[in-house]
Amino acid sequence: MSTDLSQFRQTYIAECFELLADMEARLMELDVGAAGSEALNAIFRCAHSIKGGAGAFGLQEIGSLTHVMEALLDSLRDGRVAPSRASVDMLLKARDIVLQMVEAARDGVKVPENLGADIKAALQSAADGTPNASPSTLSLEDKPTPPQVTSEVHAPQSWRIGFTPYQTLFMTGNEPILILRELARLGQTVVTAFTGQVPTLSTLDPTRCYLSWIIILSTDKPESAIREVFEFVTDHCDLRLVNITLQTSGPVSEKLPEKKMDALPALPIVSCAPAAAPVTTAASPPAEDPVHAVPHVTSIRVDLEKVDRLVNMVGELVITEAMLHALMRDFTMDKLSGLLGGLSELSQHTRELQEAVMSVRMQPVHSVFARMPRLVRDLAAQLNKDIRLVMVGEATEVDKTVIEQLSDPLTHMIRNACDHGIETPAVRLEKGKSAQGTINLSAAHRGGRIVIEIRDDGAGIDRARVLAKARSKGLVATDAQPAEDEIDAMIFLPGFSTAEQVTNVSGRGVGMDVVKRNIAAMGGHVRISNTPGQGACMTVSLPLTLAILDGMIVRVGKELYIVPIANILETLRPTRADVRRLEQRGDVINVRGEFIPLVYLGQVFSVPNTHQDPAASLVILVESNQQRAGLVVDELVGQQQVVIKSLEANADPVRGVSGATILGDGRVSLILEISDLTLMRASTTAHAWAA
Amino acid sequence: MGLAKKILAVDDSKTMREMVAFTLKGAGYEVSEAEDGQAALAVAGAQRFDAVITDLNMPNLNGYGLIRALRANPAYRFTPILMLTTEGDPSKKEEGKAAGATGWIVKPFDPVKLIEVVQKVCPNKAGGV
Numbered sequence: 001m002s003t004d005l006s007q008f009r010q011t012y013i014a015e016c017f018e019l020l021a022d023m024e025a026r027l028m029e030l031d032v033g034a035a036g037s038e039a040l041n042a043i044f045r046c047a048h049s050i051k052g053g054a055g056a057f058g059l060q061e062i063g064s065l066t067h068v069m070e071a072l073l074d075s076l077r078d079g080r081v082a083p084s085r086a087s088v089d090m091l092l093k094a095r096d097i098v099l100q101m102v103e104a105a106r107d108g109v110k111v112p113e114n115l116g117a118d119i120k121a122a123l124q125s126a127a128d129g130t131p132n133a134s135p136s137t138l139s140l141e142d143k144p145t146p147p148q149v150t151s152e153v154h155a156p157q158s159w160r161i162g163f164t165p166y167q168t169l170f171m172t173g174n175e176p177i178l179i180l181r182e183l184a185r186l187g188q189t190v191v192t193a194f195t196g197q198v199p200t201l202s203t204l205d206p207t208r209c210y211l212s213w214i215i216i217l218s219t220d221k222p223e224s225a226i227r228e229v230f231e232f233v234t235d236h237c238d239l240r241l242v243n244i245t246l247q248t249s250g251p252v253s254e255k256l257p258e259k260k261m262d263a264l265p266a267l268p269i270v271s272c273a274p275a276a277a278p279v280t281t282a283a284s285p286p287a288e289d290p291v292h293a294v295p296h297v298t299s300i301r302v303d304l305e306k307v308d309r310l311v312n313m314v315g316e317l318v319i320t321e322a323m324l325h326a327l328m329r330d331f332t333m334d335k336l337s338g339l340l341g342g343l344s345e346l347s348q349h350t351r352e353l354q355e356a357v358m359s360v361r362m363q364p365v366h367s368v369f370a371r372m373p374r375l376v377r378d379l380a381a382q383l384n385k386d387i388r389l390v391m392v393g394e395a396t397e398v399d400k401t402v403i404e405q406l407s408d409p410l411t412h413m414i415r416n417a418c419d420h421g422i423e424t425p426a427v428r429l430e431k432g433k434s435a436q437g438t439i440n441l442s443a444a445h446r447g448g449r450i451v452i453e454i455r456d457d458g459a460g461i462d463r464a465r466v467l468a469k470a471r472s473k474g475l476v477a478t479d480a481q482p483a484e485d486e487i488d489a490m491i492f493l494p495g496f497s498t499a500e501q502v503t504n505v506s507g508r509g510v511g512m513d514v515v516k517r518n519i520a521a522m523g524g525h526v527r528i529s530n531t532p533g534q535g536a537c538m539t540v541s542l543p544l545t546l547a548i549l550d551g552m553i554v555r556v557g558k559e560l561y562i563v564p565i566a567n568i569l570e571t572l573r574p575t576r577a578d579v580r581r582l583e584q585r586g587d588v589i590n591v592r593g594e595f596i597p598l599v600y601l602g603q604v605f606s607v608p609n610t611h612q613d614p615a616a617s618l619v620i621l622v623e624s625n626q627q628r629a630g631l632v633v634d635e636l637v638g639q640q641q642v643v644i645k646s647l648e649a650n651a652d653p654v655r656g657v658s659g660a661t662i663l664g665d666g667r668v669s670l671i672l673e674i675s676d677l678t679l680m681r682a683s684t685t686a687h688a689w690a691a
Numbered sequence: 692m693g694l695a696k697k698i699l700a701v702d703d704s705k706t707m708r709e710m711v712a713f714t715l716k717g718a719g720y721e722v723s724e725a726e727d728g729q730a731a732l733a734v735a736g737a738q739r740f741d742a743v744i745t746d747l748n749m750p751n752l753n754g755y756g757l758i759r760a761l762r763a764n765p766a767y768r769f770t771p772i773l774m775l776t777t778e779g780d781p782s783k784k785e786e787g788k789a790a791g792a793t794g795w796i797v798k799p800f801d802p803v804k805l806i807e808v809v810q811k812v813c814p815n816k817a818g819g820v
Contacts, residue, residue: 008713012706041750048748049704052777055799056710063799171762173771173793173812182811207768232794232812 728752
């Protein structure tokens with residue numbers, strides 16, 4: 001069989017020219033301000049295809065250059081690095097050099113040794129922070145490993161292999177019999193199958209794997225060769241590999257006298273243990289399919305219990321509906337109380353059903369948390385620090401959409417804690433701390449929200465340095481004397497980065513401002529509490545779901561608006577004396593000595609016939625992003641869970657409004673965006689009452 | 692043995708596709724090619740394949756989408772699907788596995804290794820080599 005691929009070299013080179021031309025055109029067209037992921041993807045694919053073939057034809061220099069191009073494109077695509085003129089220029093330049101290399105390859109000329117070395121370094125630093133892009137881990141350097149199976153010869157060893165596939169093994173297209181056959185190729189095998197889990201024929205599901213095996217293998221191949229046989233199924237089985245050579249004085253066949261090794265054919269299954277006699281050494285197959293909570297784009301795994309509850313609920317609903325129908329068929333007024341009872345039951349069931357349906361989308365934060373130990377471990381190694389990660393509340397559930405969007409901000413904050421927070425062991429010991437730093441990551445439900453805390457016992461935030469930095473960057477007036485917590489909050493300012501040097505780990509030009517923005521986009525907020533020298537704590541608070549909101553219905557004139565309950569602090573009926581007018585700044589209300597700006601909703605939304613006098617109306621004290629405001633409304637109508645309908649599908653974004661909902665009577669009501677309103681207050685002032 | 696095992700090779704790079712096809716044909720497989728996920732779905736719908744080898748990063752429908760779509764088709768529920776990955780990047784591998792891939796082949800591949808891996812999940816001779 002010929003395995004000479006050189007005949008494809010010409011095709012490859014021709015393809016490279018096409019791809020490079022395509023890449024150039026796309027790079028030129030790329031709109032830096034609004035680089036869509038589709039455009040970047042297309043460019044990425046060009047680089048990717050070139051790299052893919054480069055290795056096969058021994059064109060390492062092309063491979064390694066396209067690899068760093070990919071790294072930068074990947075960062076751009078993920079938004080880790082903002083696209084800029086400079087990065088596009090760099091990519092173009094790199095493309096030209098790749099072209100040179102391809103031309104050289106076509107003409108059979110050797111390229112200069114360090115051609116493209118500088119651009120490679122520049123690309124690398126631009127893509128900085130992509131952990132797999134450091135030169136030492138260039139994938140091209142891990143050449144296809146020559147199959148060790150045939151090359152290494154060891155003294156024969158005996159292994160006991162317990163192979164218990166999960167019932168879902170077949171779903172991946174893997175086939176145990178092929179695995180057993182492959183094992184048989186490594187040496188001599190004695191295979192015992194366990195059939196105890198096979199159900200009766202009527203309940204047997206042929207798509208599931210009910211068998212498990214114990215294989216005694218005598219081979220001169222290394223353990224890695226055995227593991228390689230199971231490479232594709234390690235996630236889908238319990239695999240126990242025990243070297244039993246050392247435990248026996250002679251060859252395995254002596255230990256199993258009734259099963260002569262050499263007499264055994266290489267067929268996989270030689271004996272089946274009777275179903276009634278399970279062998280104790282056999283790892284019993286898991287009772288339930290193990291649920292791997294891998295975040296998945298299109299599907300979620302749901303606890304059977306939750307589904308059962310749903311089915312139950314629907315059953316109840318159907319019964320109630322039938323009952324109401326029966327009542328209505330020959331309704332007389334004396335049955336009114338029965339009707340009302342039925343209706344109230346209906347509404348209760350509907351509410352319960354809604355909760356049950358929402359809970360289906362709820363997933364434990366475990367899936368996001370689970371990635372963090374590895375992250376911390378790798379970072380600690382990279383930074384020469386000793387860091388322990390303690391996680392609490394991984395079972396806390398939150399809506400799937402929130403989970404998906406939580407990963408990036410969380411990763412960033414953990415990176416920050418490792419990089420900027422925890423000190424090196426030497427520094428820690430000097431400060432009288434234990435050499436090992438600790439990061440606590442916890443999740444909990446609090447007041448209808450999920451609160452995630454990232455607390456470290458590191459150096460905390462150096463306020464003097466933060467302030468100096470903010471001043472030097474012009475983020476704060478040079479003469480301003482901000483309060484301590486204001487200084488701490490400066491790390492969230494766009495364009496702020498405390499790292500003296502942009503480090504490989506957390507500095508990448510995007511910082512906490514992006515974290516804050518991402519969290520705010522989910523309707524959450526992030527706070528920092530800082531004890532210099534002792535550590536810092538980031539507290540992220542998020543709504544449990546993005547689809548339903550607990551709202552307070554308020555009336556302004558004839559209009560009804562929804563104020564998210566999560567934003568409401570309290571409701572006041574102020575006296576005239578509580579309200580003051582500040583020149584140029586609008587009206588404020590005195591709440592226990594604190595002056596809070598007033599927002600006249602009627603005025604903001606131009607609603608006719610509203611009260612302009614706060615003393616004659618109600619003030620709802622709201623808070624968002626640590627900004628407070630008093631909303632002046634006419635009346636509180638009531639509290640209700642509302643389903644959020646997006647406005648932006650039909651209209652442009654409206655300032656002060658986050659969405660809309662449909663009320664019980666069919667009216668559309670707007671949901672207020674408190675963070676907008678607290679900022680709009682400056683422009684609103686009542687005119688009527690003071691006049 | 693009966694007819695040769697049929698394999699569908701999916702990659703947007705013509706070179707890569709042809710190299711896979713060439714290598715596997717040399718090992719006695721029958722190979723069809725498709726240039727992206729969407730084309731692959733069309734081909735896979737028209738005839739049955741014994742195994743699919745797909746690149747991950749492709750236009751129209753990428754490898755993950757293709758794997759998921761194939762798994763949703765009863766005809767391909769248990770068919771071996773191998774993904775071709777350039778990086779040893781574990782997250783890509785994980786995503787592919789989550790989508791339902793049987794296994795993976797790291798690019799640039801060694802022809803011998805490719806045949807070995809394909810033999811592993813879709814042997815074309817009884818009992819393997």
